[in-house]
Amino acid sequence: MTPEAMFERELRKLYHAELEILDLHGDLAAAASDEVAALFTGHEEETVEQINRIERIVEALGTEPRAEGSPVMEGILAEKNALVSTEAPADLRDLDVLRTGMLNERFEITALDQLLLLGSDLDLASPILAELEANRHEAKGALMQMEAIVERRRTV
Template sequence: MSITSKRELFDRELQKLYHAEIEILDLHGDLADAAASDEVRTIFAGHEGDTVDQIDRIEEIFAVLDMEPREQGSPIMEGLIAEKDQFVVEVEDDDLRDLDVINIGMINERLEITLLDRLILLANELGFPESTTMNLEENRSEAQTALERMQEFLEYQHVS
């Protein structure tokens, strides 16, 4: 399909975000299971409820825009999942395992923030209802908070 308008671009990006969030539910569970420390497991387990809320907000956007909720895969997300699968097999040292888990989580959150930034920009340009932008901004805020928690863990580990 050829994209010829900002609306079509928005629709595609929303479907990619929806797919990413659904994948993130499993990804965070896998990362929590792969973590060596309770602290890292808690970081990912604690974000599960946020991810469910984010999926609900995306489904609200689909409804407001009279769209059928639909996922569109992304090679970037599939690559991130492949990266997670590879590290689980290769990394045995607990400290390295936690570091790798956090790094994959941070890549994921940055990807999510980038998608949300693009969607917020397009939603504003397209004059979508305020609820659409508010839902996107709330999702972005939660992703930013999750990223900051992961960064704090790395900073603490570096100091220790």
């Protein structure tokens, strides 16, 4: 495999993940208390923009957007399906929702780190790297918000 092929493969996986995240966040919000639900519903616009950025990257590379599934993302979706189908008190359900959300954000950050490294090694144009960096920044921000809620609940 070449670095170019790896970059394209990982970008397709990230694109698939972002498309799935739109539904994931809605399901997580529906399963959560108001405070946690607001976090996920507020992230929808960012997710749409992250998808748009990936599409701009693909366009800049001269290809068509294609999604490719990832076993990691499929696992996160399976976790979500398991938690939304169980009955649990709100505080416990929030913990499941936050864990699933944090797993997702960490997956995104890791994928973006790999794409940024590959993109840098491939000397991709600065606008492409800036789009990836913007997505990483937003994923990191969402993760930090979730971690802050968990930390607040730990110290109560």
